[in-house]
Amino acid sequence: MSAEAFARSLPRTVTLTDLTAMIEADEHGHRFELSAEGAITITPPPDTDHAGIASDLQFWLTGAGWPTRQVLQAVGIRIPGPDGDGGRIPDLTLWAQRPQGIWPALTDLLLAVEIxxxxxxSMDQDTKVKEYARAGIPRYWVVDRDAANTVTLYRLTDAGIYEAATKMPLAWLLQSSPDDHLPKAG
Known part of the structure; x- marks a missing residue:
């Protein structure tokens, strides 16, 4: 489908229901996201290194006692906005309780990770830092794809902004305990 045909097929205002329909209709595994302001982002499926990093973090968290149904890859999250909700799909999420539904609310979301x-x-290191902080997500980690897979661990402050608590290579993070960086497993 050409970009022109795609644009003609879009509704005037895209909702999470519309976004869900686009995701379900896509045969190529693209990731569709909607900002709280209504901007659509379409990205190709992750490569194997990307998926491996997400799996490493998932196994690290479940190995430390987090229930498997609370450590989830590529689950949509509902991002509240002034004119309607947006929807993001972090690479990995950690929940205080098992989430329900296609675009669960952020109530029990403890951590969002983007690789x-x-x-x-720019989306992961700027746009989502601001957006996830406004949404009140307590922790946000960004894994860079440099030689060390540097992880920036953001923590939400009382002022509602993220501070970069620390930066470390992924290998160092995986040698530490999640309890050093997160609340205890529920």
């Missing part, structure tokens, strides 16, 4: 891919650097 930088080609073309997503």
């Amino acid at each position: 930088v891919s080609p073309g997503s650097r």
